[in-house]
Amino acid sequence: MPSSAVSEPRPFKIPRSVLVVIHTAALEVLLIERADRPGFWQSVTGSLDAEDEDPAGAARREVQEETGITGGTLVDWQHRIEYEIYPVWRHRYAPGVTRNTEHWFGLRVPAGTAVRLSPREHLAHQWLPWDEAARRCFSPSNAEAVRQLPRRQR
Numbered sequence: 236m237p238s239s240a241v242s243e244p245r246p247f248k249i250p251r252s253v254l255v256v257i258h259t260a261a262l263e264v265l266l267i268e269r270a271d272r273p274g275f276w277q278s279v280t281g282s283l284d285a286e287d288e289d290p291a292g293a294a295r296r297e298v299q300e301e302t303g304i305t306g307g308t309l310v311d312w313q314h315r316i317e318y319e320i321y322p323v324w325r326h327r328y329a330p331g332v333t334r335n336t337e338h339w340f341g342l343r344v345p346a347g348t349a350v351r352l353s354p355r356e357h358l359a360h361q362w363l364p365w366d367e368a369a370r371r372c373f374s375p376s377n378a379e380a381v382r383q384l385p386r387r388q389r
Contacts, residue, residue: 247329248282252337253294255279259346264368267357275373290338303351307344314339
């Protein structure tokens with residue numbers, strides 16, 4: 236593209252997203268630290284790229300983009316929540332959009348699974364016991380998803 240060309244404006248995010256609790260059989264949970272908000276730890280999250288994108292496909296895509304993980308057993312928890320989008324991130328959505336619907340998934344991976352973070356999105360990662368991971372999540376809904384992990388793995 237010539238340097239004088241104007242880049243296309245970035246489309247607004249779709250207010251439908253996924254949250255993926257990545258964990259081992261021993262219920263160690265992977266948390267990643269946001270690059271745009273150091274100190275904010277979370278599970279993998281991300282918006283659907285298109286209105287017709289399947290949430291499970293979005294979950295796999297986001298896991299790969301954010302952590303480099305391509306394997307594991309993905310389980311749709313058949314759970315959705317609606318929440319108010321944090322004001323700091325509302326500019327990413329169309330004017331007037333203030334709420335998002337999030338689909339929850341679990342992804343079981345072998346202990347020792349390598350993580351390759353997207354440096355544009357995340358600064359660090361850590362594997363923690365599920366209860367400690369829940370306490371570390373900055374988002375109350377993410378913490379609740381992690382707290383549900385033990386009963387969802389029975």
